[in-house]
Amino acid sequence: MDRYDPLKIEQKWQKIWAETEAFKAGPIDEKLPNGDPKPKKYLAEMFPYPSGAGLHVGHVRNFTIVDVLARFYTQQEMNVLRPFGYDTFGLPAENYAIKTGISPQSATATNIANFRKQAQKLGYAIDWSREINTSDPEYYKWTQWCFLQLYKAGLAYQKESYQWWCPVDQTVLANEQVENGHCWRCGSEVEKKKMKQWFFKITAYADELLDGIDALDWPDKIKTMQKNWIGRSEGAEVDFQIADKDENITVFTTRPDTLFGATFLVLAPEHPMVSELATPATAEKVKQYCQDALKKSEIERQENKEKTGVFTGSYAINPASGEKIPIWVADYVLIGYGTGAVMGVPFGDERDFEFAEKFDLPVIQVIEAPDNSPESSRFYHGEGTLVNSAQFNGTRTEDAREQIVAWLEERGLGRPKVTYKMRDWLISRQRYWGCPIPIAYDKDGNAHPIPEDQLPVMHPEIEDYKPDDSGRSPLAKAEDWLKVTLKDENGNDIECIRETDTLDGYACSSWYLWRYVSPHDDQAAWDPEAIKYWAPTDIYVGGDHAVAHLLYVRFWCKFFADQGYLPFREPIKKLLYNGYINAPDGKKMSKSKGNVIDPLEVIESGYGADTLRTYEMFIGPYDQDAAWNTEAIGGVYRFLNRCWTIVFNPEKNAADLSADDLAARKTLRHKTIKKVTEDIHRCSFNTAVAALMEFVNNIFAAPLDEDKIALAKLLKPFAPHLASEMLEKLGSDDVWPTWDESALAADTVEVVVQVNGKLRAKLSVSPDLLSDADQLQALALADANVQKFTAGREIRKVIIPKAAKLINIVV
């Protein structure tokens, strides 16, 4: 007798799917049989970086979620776009090249081939005709085009500033790539370095990026993280005149109501006015302090919250009180936020209070807390009424904020101001393996865009990938490639040198979801008709990049919508943020710990791809982390084996069911169809699989043909090879089954009887009785066990809720 042989079945169907191009998305004008346009679903995972290690179980979870949904919607006769691609630029390939001498181009090609082969072994319903690769000139030509659009609109610009610099990878990093003062890639401590760099002006969209978050069908966790990252705060700028000088220092504050309590000013060490404010007596000390602060790593600045600072020797005038107040320099003030200068209000701000205590600066109480407030009187940052604030005394702090700003504004000393924690996106990288920036410089150093008809700026092949601390990328070594002749507006030649920095990889991934709609288009980044039909992406699945990538895609979407290239302003309708799969010991899988589970080994050990896929869906809720359980996967295999037996083992086919059994079976079948359908809709994949297991346990001894067909159809998104084999044997199509509400009602229903909320009996009654409260109550009270608890007591209340088959007797 045959046995369930997953590897044989899977090979057979993978071959059929490849030969028939089974998962090619339909045309954008595809019609239903009745002539209506076919509804579409566009699903995608966050495309992988194809590492040399191949797919890991985390990829499998991520891709399988997309695959279950893609197959589910396909079986529901929708036009499904389920593409796949590779995010190939980046440091690992380059570091590998430095170590081995194998070029990133060649390593990438090898890794892609391996990833493709592995994804095919998992039976994914991918439209392979749409494969993309960000380091392919056909693709990065259009990344460069996107850059030029941003450049033309003034949203790509150069600025000299202090930047995070990773001394090991020898490149600058974006804020988002610095984690706790360490490089996100190599983990080494980062430094600040002053350099001229390219930026995208993401802050131009700060408000829209923030305001759009609430309406997104995304996990709250991600939404909160994005909000915090943008970090909008409303306040005011206030100008403090420098004493005896005709110059101002402008500060940002969210608490203008406490202005009268400002007893000093503090500037960040990097503030441009610091050296000018130092007096001959303090100059040496100030200079020393600023140099030390710059040298200090961000770690040290963060870890050591003990306030430090130095007096500049200069004074400013508090515009409200007219008092002369000292100007200090301290590293607790950050140059990148607000104006890089703050007013010190020790009474109203804990940090300013610590600073004032340490350096013996005066504290003026400016807020009186409400009587019942337990706050200490030494400082208080809550709401209250103003004191020691001249004409504003007695005003509530909430009102005073507006009034004081208005008062300042009338006198030209201040204005309302909104600031953001989010900075512009630093995009230049001094590395080889990235998309070349399509810019060249003339002999005077002026930047010129490369004309669109000369794209792509090809990535030059070089021998030596090593970066150095020159601040220039290895591209500078490609001498022939460097030189380019451009034309000025009069048609005269300009000799130029190309930009040698490359683009942050996040730029490449900021638009790939749109490339998928027309991946081989050589006329445009994306086809306007195709984008109108397919985009925005309906469901996007990933477990990483909560802020960076997912914020950048939204930014580019809004930008290209403004340019008229996209007919929508949010790129992703629904986001599924899947959890990690950890090692059996609950720790993160890592090569060094030797606890990595290799999905290909799981498949080839005999379990097959269907078991692996189904197990990863069954392992727990998709959005929670889960630990791999080497034994539990056997349970899923046994389940699929039973599915196989039901269809292929004829001995189990003899059904000899009574009329009652047949009716109960019909109810069960329709219930299961409903449960699985609804569970997939709400992405509760683990309970959908559980419902199928329950169904199989119930029908196993005597399956009907209808049961087998329903089972195979419902199973197909999870275990597509086995289900296809079953459907072929059964001679059935794979159209998703529907349930009949009327078939869900069983002949008898169970009603639970509680006395004082405790379960005392279960009654089996006809469904008609559910609406007959009196008779139900009579039946319940007649039950022997119920009477044990009601005997001799007065029945005070009987509750029969509509929503539940339950009766609660209160005595």
Added chain:
RNA sequence: GGGCGAGUGGCGGAAUUGGUAGACGCGCUAGACUCAAAAUCUGGUUCUCGCAAGGGAGUGAGGGUUCGAUUCCCUCCCCGCCCACCA
């Protein structure tokens, strides 16, 4: 320090709108098949008292609302993640 999420049997987890706590799976266990084992099949499996029928306890701890709370509210404990001198 701030924000978010979570805490349910030996384990992973289920309970969708306040209505039978523990679905499904692992593990364990008894039986069938077998010379035997594996595989497979059929039962049992929260703890506890009881031969059983049945009783008592029970969703991190304590309190509250309710006829009824894993679910809602308050206080606290522990774990995980994210942000963190952002004025």
